[in-house]
Amino acid sequence: MNDSKSKEEVIEILKKHKISNYQIYKLEQWLKDFNSQVKGNSLTTGFKIMDNNVVDYSKLQFKNTPSYLVNCRLTSFLLVRNIINTNCKPDNTDTYLAFDLEEINNNSELSMTKQDKLNYATLFNWIPLDNAKTLKQHINKIESKLKERNIYIDDSKGISLINVYLHSPFDNARFVGHTGVLIDNGKELLFIEKYGPYAPFQATKFNSRDELKKYLLSRSDLYGGDDELEPIIFENYKVIKTK
Incomplete structure (x- = not known):
């Protein structure tokens, strides 16, 4: 999301779907x-066709470090904060949200109300797996x-x-390793x-959830050791439905 034309297109869609002006x-x-x-012409303009579902930002260079670091979870929550409710009882033993909460607490650009902060942590808290061993058991545990x-x-x-819930055998947990907001635009x-955190804001068009799932699972940084079970993709609170 770099050039004015593509940004305006995305913003119009956000407005159409009742995302607030704030x-x-x-x-x-x-x-x-x-x-x-971002240095020079590192960011492309307009919507481009992806090659094998892969986007490569490895050569991105910066003039200076961005004033504050925004990750996928902070971005997604900004867009869905008004349509989400939780029991506001976060698991404070979760270590995966330490960066997020530090940024929220210490940077005015990322600050939240107490209610939003509780919803944020509860929404993105890790999922302890207990005795769940198989992929199906992991899905059931998340649900x-x-x-x-x-x-x-x-x-x-x-x-x-x-x-996208990733598997940490070391912590015996699933955690949200990546997230985004999907808008059905007809x-x-x-x-x-x-x-x-050091990669751009991106908007991507898909014809189906199958295409979205293939794109997400093509990310090499979602995979770790051989003892990890494969990523699990949820849409809201159910495994994403594909054909």
Whole structure:
């Protein structure tokens, strides 16, 4: 999301789906700060066709470090904060959200209300696996925990949250290793994400959830050791439905 034309297209879609002016304003501010620190012509303009579902930002260079670091979870929550409810009982033993919470607490650009912070932590908390060993058992454990946390996402406006749960055998847990917001725009699906803390904000068009799933699973950074089970992709609080 670099050139004005593509940004305007995305913003119009956000407005159409009732994303508030404040949310859009904050997204634009984050975009402006990040893009302004990228050197030269490292960022492409407009929508481009991907090669084998792969996007490569390894050669991205910066003039200076962005003023504040925004990751995928902070970006997604900004866009869905008004359609999410939880029981507001976060698991404070979760170590995977330490970076996020530090940034929220210490940077005014990322600050949240107490209610939003509780919803944020509860939504993205890790999922302890206990005795779950198989992929199906992992899925059941995630579904059970999300239900226990009373997580509700109002998808009536065509907006849903896509969470990619990765496996940590060391911690015996699943955690949200990547996330983005999916908007059903009628003729196509629009997926909005922050590709990584040091990678751009990105909007991608898909014809189906199958295409989205293939794209997400093509990321090499989602895979670790041989003892890890494969990533699990959820749409809201259910495994993403594909054909």
